[in-house]
Amino acid sequence: MRISEIETVTTDTGTVTIDGTAYVTTDYDSLGDALAEAEAATESLSRLVLCGPRPGGTGRNFRLWAGRLGAWIEVGESHVSPSSLNMRVGHDGREVRVTWAYSWFGESEPAAVAEATKQIRHVVAQSGARMLGSPSATGTAMLRAVHARRSWEFSTSPAEVQSALRQTSGQGRFELLDRGRLRGGRNLYAVDARFQYAAIARSIEVGVGVPVDLGPNDPPAYAAAWVEVEVDTAGSPYPFGLLGVKRGGKWEYPYVGRFTTWAHWCEVEYARAHGYRCRVLGGYLWPMRSRALAPWAVALIRAREAAARPGLDSATVEASRSACRNMVIQSIGAMHGRDVLREYVVADSSEIPAAAEGWSRHEDRWRYQIREASNHRAVNSHPEWTTHLWAVARLRLLRQMMIAPEKVAAVALDALYVTDPRPFASPADDGKPGRWRVTKTAGFWKPFRTMNDVYAMFEVDQ
Numbered sequence: 172m173r174i175s176e177i178e179t180v181t182t183d184t185g186t187v188t189i190d191g192t193a194y195v196t197t198d199y200d201s202l203g204d205a206l207a208e209a210e211a212a213t214e215s216l217s218r219l220v221l222c223g224p225r226p227g228g229t230g231r232n233f234r235l236w237a238g239r240l241g242a243w244i245e246v247g248e249s250h251v252s253p254s255s256l257n258m259r260v261g262h263d264g265r266e267v268r269v270t271w272a273y274s275w276f277g278e279s280e281p282a283a284v285a286e287a288t289k290q291i292r293h294v295v296a297q298s299g300a301r302m303l304g305s306p307s308a309t310g311t312a313m314l315r316a317v318h319a320r321r322s323w324e325f326s327t328s329p330a331e332v333q334s335a336l337r338q339t340s341g342q343g344r345f346e347l348l349d350r351g352r353l354r355g356g357r358n359l360y361a362v363d364a365r366f367q368y369a370a371i372a373r374s375i376e377v378g379v380g381v382p383v384d385l386g387p388n389d390p391p392a393y394a395a396a397w398v399e400v401e402v403d404t405a406g407s408p409y410p411f412g413l414l415g416v417k418r419g420g421k422w423e424y425p426y427v428g429r430f431t432t433w434a435h436w437c438e439v440e441y442a443r444a445h446g447y448r449c450r451v452l453g454g455y456l457w458p459m460r461s462r463a464l465a466p467w468a469v470a471l472i473r474a475r476e477a478a479a480r481p482g483l484d485s486a487t488v489e490a491s492r493s494a495c496r497n498m499v500i501q502s503i504g505a506m507h508g509r510d511v512l513r514e515y516v517v518a519d520s521s522e523i524p525a526a527a528e529g530w531s532r533h534e535d536r537w538r539y540q541i542r543e544a545s546n547h548r549a550v551n552s553h554p555e556w557t558t559h560l561w562a563v564a565r566l567r568l569l570r571q572m573m574i575a576p577e578k579v580a581a582v583a584l585d586a587l588y589v590t591d592p593r594p595f596a597s598p599a600d601d602g603k604p605g606r607w608r609v610t611k612t613a614g615f616w617k618p619f620r621t622m623n624d625v626y627a628m629f630e631v632d633q
Contacts, residue, residue: 185280185281185282186208186209186212186281187281187282187285188209188212188213188216189285190215191213191215191216191217191218192217192218192219192220192285193208193209193212193213193216193218193219193220194220194222194272194281194282194284194285195208195209195219195220195221195222195281196221196222196223196280196281197221197222197223197224197225197226197271198223199226200236201236202226202236202237202238202260202269205219205221205226206219206260206267206269209267216265216267217265217266217267217268218267218268218269218270219267219268219269219270220270220271220272220281220284220285220288221269221270221271221272222272222276222278222279222280222281222283222284223278223279223280224273224278225271225273226271270304272284274305274306274497274501275287275288275291275305275306275493275494275497276288276490276493276494277489277490277493279486279489279490279493280486282486282487283484283486283487283489283490284490286483286487286490287478287487287490287491287493287494288302290474290477290478290483290487290491291309291474291491291494291495294470294471294473294474294477295309295312295313297470298313298316298317298320298467298470299313299316299317299319299320300312300313300315300316305501306494306497306498306500306501306502307498307501307502307504307505308505309498309502310467310471310498310499310501310502310505311502311505311506311551313467313470313471313498313502314464314467314502314506314551315551317466317467317470318463321466323461323463325379325461325463325553326379326380326381327552327553328381328382328455328553328554328555329381329382332382332455332555333508333552333554333555335455336397336455336554336555336558337507337508337554339397339399339417339433340397340433340554340557340558340561341415341417341422341561342561342584343561343564343565343568343583343584343585344415344422344424344565344568344569344582344583344584345422345582345583345584345622346411346424346581346582346583346622347580347581347619347621347622347625348410348411348579348580348581348582349410350410350577350578350579350580350590351579351580351581351588351618351619351625352618352619352620353618354618355615355616355617355618356580356590356615356616357614357615358590358612358613358614358615358616359580359588359589359590359612359613359616359628360588360589360590360591360592360609360611360612360613361586361587361588361609361610361611361612361613361629362571362586362587362588362589362592362595362596362607362608362609362610363585363586363587363607363608363610364567364585364605364606364607365602365603365604365605365606365607365608366472366475366495366496366499366604366605367564367567367585367604367605368499368500368503368560368564369468369471369472369475369495369499369604370468370472370603370604370605371560371563371564371567371605372464372465372467372468372499372503372560373464373465373468373469373472373604374462374465375462375464375559375560375563376395376460376461376462377395377457377460377461377462377463377464377553377555377556377559377560378395378396378456378457378459378460378555378556378559379457379459379460379461379463380457380458380459381458382455382456382457382458382555383455383456383458384453384454384455385398385451385453385454385455385456386453387450387451387452387453388451389451390436390451390454390456392440393436393437393440394436394456394457395436395456395457395460395555395559396435396436396454396455396456396457397433397434397435397436397454397455397555397558398433398434398435398436398439398451398452398453398454398455399431399432399433399451399452399453399454400414400431400432400433400434400439400449400450400451400452401429401431401449401450401452402414402416402429402430402431402432402442402447402448402449403429403447403448403449404425404426404427404428404429404446404447405446405448406446406447406448407426407445407446407447408446409426409445409573409576410426410576410577411424411426411572411576411579412424412425412426413426413438413441413442413445413447413569414432414434414438414439414442414447414449415432415434415565416430416431416432417432431452433454434562435558435559435562435563437559437562437563437566438562438565438566439451441566441569445573455555457555463556464556464560468499471495471498471499472604474491474495475491475492475495475496475604478491478492478495479492503557503560504557505551506551506552506553506554506556506557507552507553507554507557507558508551508552508553508554514538514539514540515538515539515540516536516537516538517536517537517539518535518536518537519537520532520537522537523537523539524539527539527540564584564585567585568582568584568585568587571587571595571607572587574594574595575589575591575594575595578590578591578594578595580619580625581619581622581625583622583625583626583631586610588625588629592609595607596608596609611629613628613629616628
């Protein structure tokens, strides 16, 4: 059922109200003004959803915008950051929750956000979960619900393995290539893969079970393994690297020389098949594999496809698809998890463990820090799954790059910036997830100095 079929109020300002929730634009001088407009539109205001660009601009201006509440008095703890707004304000004995819709729906207008919210709530409810405050929390709740329905249980890897994965893995490949750095051209095209992470999650078999230490041994073919390798690029004819290495906090892809790095076994197998010499130094092997992410990905793919059904306007379709995309991307980030540095105090330096990352003496005590997995949503922490998914995404991008290496100017995550899109885009794009297609076109361009120049030309937010 669409919002037009239930009791709603739409004001001249474009505000939409449904059952005490008001969806308003961010075109107000302050949060107080936005609240006043919402209160005028409905007598039972309990929630205010801000729709559109970041209110008040960026950084300090955003905080000032949210802080000028006028007659409204902030209650409880608030969270106001450059990218989010989630707070409660009190007025006449009532509390109103204030959120910003951007993390879900991008810069969509109130009517599209209201309708898309209904669509997403329905999809999430079908999985057995409910729509929560963020795409990541909602997406991981869906994953747990999907697993529970199938009576699937997957243990998490030991904390030390999770920490090792987080410290040695990267997400996507971001690189300005020689073709983009040395020569310009008449036209440049952006080609990327539609809803790629969901398409990959639907198809891969991730590692499950208790990981085993590989030692300096090759895992079996197609194994779910994360390995440290000594790499020699000799024999590769390509003008870009096939494996990445972390240097100075950044990932590089050298195409000549020797280096030591970590990678998923599927990446190492591919590099070997194309001329690289790779010797395994150690790593982790998950003895069993499962399509643990497949039913979750299928549900989100179907939700994205359902968003385009007849009767929905284009703005609502785009808002709904944005929500599906954000649930996939942010849930995967949540599954990867994070480490925290915890501080401990001991009386004797002999009690400081070898894994300590820093220590100092204060009077008669020693302080040291240990990197540990965060306990926040620990049940969702599966970096062994995310490192595999990200590796397959990098491998898909690499395979595209190798189609016509001389035409690739730059790459970023799942996008290629190319001088001729014809070799790269799917010849008959059927609209399905994972298909490569042209998304943007730019005219005359000069050699780029950095990736930021590429982003600026295509107006990509970074």
